[in-house]
Each structure stands twice: as structure tokens, then as C-alpha cells.
Amino acid sequence: MSQENKIGSPCLRAAAFIFLAAGSLIMLFPFFWMISGSLKTLREITSPKIIWWPAEMQWQNYTTVLTMETNPFGIYFRNSIIVAVINTVFTLLTTILGAFAFSRLEFKGRDRLFNLLLATMMVPSQMYIITNFITITRMNLYNSLWAQILPYSASIFYIYLLRQFFNQIPDQLYLASKVDGCSDWKYLWKIMVPNAKSSLVTIGLFNFIASWNAYLWPLMVTGDIDKRVLSIGLKYFASDSGSDYHLMMAGATIVVVPLILIYLIFQKYIIQGIARGGLKG
Numbered sequence: 001m002s003q004e005n006k007i008g009s010p011c012l013r014a015a016a017f018i019f020l021a022a023g024s025l026i027m028l029f030p031f032f033w034m035i036s037g038s039l040k041t042l043r044e045i046t047s048p049k050i051i052w053w054p055a056e057m058q059w060q061n062y063t064t065v066l067t068m069e070t071n072p073f074g075i076y077f078r079n080s081i082i083v084a085v086i087n088t089v090f091t092l093l094t095t096i097l098g099a100f101a102f103s104r105l106e107f108k109g110r111d112r113l114f115n116l117l118l119a120t121m122m123v124p125s126q127m128y129i130i131t132n133f134i135t136i137t138r139m140n141l142y143n144s145l146w147a148q149i150l151p152y153s154a155s156i157f158y159i160y161l162l163r164q165f166f167n168q169i170p171d172q173l174y175l176a177s178k179v180d181g182c183s184d185w186k187y188l189w190k191i192m193v194p195n196a197k198s199s200l201v202t203i204g205l206f207n208f209i210a211s212w213n214a215y216l217w218p219l220m221v222t223g224d225i226d227k228r229v230l231s232i233g234l235k236y237f238a239s240d241s242g243s244d245y246h247l248m249m250a251g252a253t254i255v256v257v258p259l260i261l262i263y264l265i266f267q268k269y270i271i272q273g274i275a276r277g278g279l280k281g
Helices: 002-038 058-067 073-103 109-123 129-138 145-152 156-166 173-178 182-194 197-213 214-222 230-239 245-277
Strands: none
Touching: 002 245, 058 073, 058 245, 073 109, 073 145, 073 156, 073 182, 073 197, 073 230, 073 245, 109 156, 129 145, 129 214, 145 214, 156 197, 173 182, 182 197, 197 230, 197 245, 214 230, 230 245
16 A cells, blocks of 8 residues: 555646646736736737737836826826725724724623624625715715725724634733733733734735725715726726727736735735634634
8 A cells, every 4th residue: 555655646746736737827827918918019919810928018008008198097006005005004903903802801792792793794795885975975075085995994804803813812921911010002012913913914915905906985986087096997998998908908917916916025924824813722
């Protein structure tokens, strides 16, 4: 049997490698085709013959997209950065405070309140989008960047994830800090947050991606061009550009590439956060 395992194991590893490599190529091909198309001329991208890579890279396609007057992608990109960054900062702040309150602080009705908040996860987001719209309108925030930031600056799902990690930190450490005269606020930022760095990076990245890709809500609360984000601008650009497929590919690349770069930079923390989140306290 051991001899069969020695023969079979390399074969299984080779088959797994081939399978994963084929899957990776299938997953990466759309990104390759998008980037390749963004650097082609209109003739190359509409040619009946498949052209895998442009004869001469057309970097001016990106300049054209970013400087268009009817669809200024430069403004869209700036708005997306502002909305995603501020929303992520607010979400991390509310997540940290909420997770600490539900994991360490003792107050009447804590568990019932937490279970009630968890129950809201069962309600589809489309059910309260009209209520959010009415609230934003009454606050005179319609057609502003704040309208895209504030309604989604807290997430019970992220609070739940971070609370589970906070629960893994021994209670004795918290009690010992109280004996030494450490305040809850200092204990949170000196002990809890540094230990949860990988989980917080994972939560922040997921929230940034969700905010960056948001479509329905920004579409409802914006009207002026200078308040649009990339996801909305790309939709209008695709309608206005007609058959300029090379420019459409350049616009899509501008939307997607920042997320890929952010993921590649922080992938180590994502893996650590998922691994630690799966441990039992």
C-alpha cells in the first residue's frame, strides 16, 4: 500500500496542479482581455481576427477617458476614492466600538440587543433602501458624497465577525488591566485593536471593495456629474461611447485595477484574518 501511495501521490499532485493552473487561466483571461483591449486601437479591437496584444500600446486611451468632458473619469475616480476611504474608516470605527461593547462591556439587555441586531441581517437591503432615501432627503444630503457614505458606515455583520475574534482574547487579560487602573478606552486601543490587526484589515478591504463597487444606492442619490462615482460613470460612459470599445475597456480597467492592486498588497493580512477567524477560543 505504501508503494501505491508513493506512485499515486505525485500523480495526484500533478493532476491538482494542472487543474488549479487551468482554473487560474480561466479566471485571469477576462482581466487579460480587458487590459489588452484597453491598449488597442478601435480597428484592432473590432477586427474579425483575434488580436491578442496590440501592435503598439495606445496609452492615450486612458488619457482620453480621464479627460473627457461629458464623462470625466478623473472626477469619478476622485469621488470613488473619497467615498470608499471615508466609508471604510467610519465602518472600521463603528465595528471596533460595537464589537468591544458586545464582547467586553456588561450592560442590561446586551445579548438581547445583539441578537436583535443579528436578526436584521435576515432583512434584504432592498427593504430599507426607500427609508434610507427619505432620511437622506430630509437631511438635505441628496446629491452629495455624504449621501453615499453615511447610510452604510456600520455593519452588524462586521461587528459580529470582530466580536468573535475579541471573544478569543482571555477575559483574565481584561480583568487584570482593570486592576492596574487601565480604562476601557485604553485597553481597547492598546490591547484589543493591535491583536485584531489582520481581522481589521480583512474587514476594511471587504468594505472598501463593497463601497467601490456599489451601484444601486449611488445611482439613487446622485444627479450631477461631479457627484458620480466610477460604477455609475462607467454605466453612462458605456451608453454614450457607443462603439468605442477600446475606450470602454480603458474605463473598465480604471475601475478594476485599483481593487486588484489593493488585494495583492494586503493578501497576507486577509489570509491571517480568515485563519484566525476560524479558530475556536
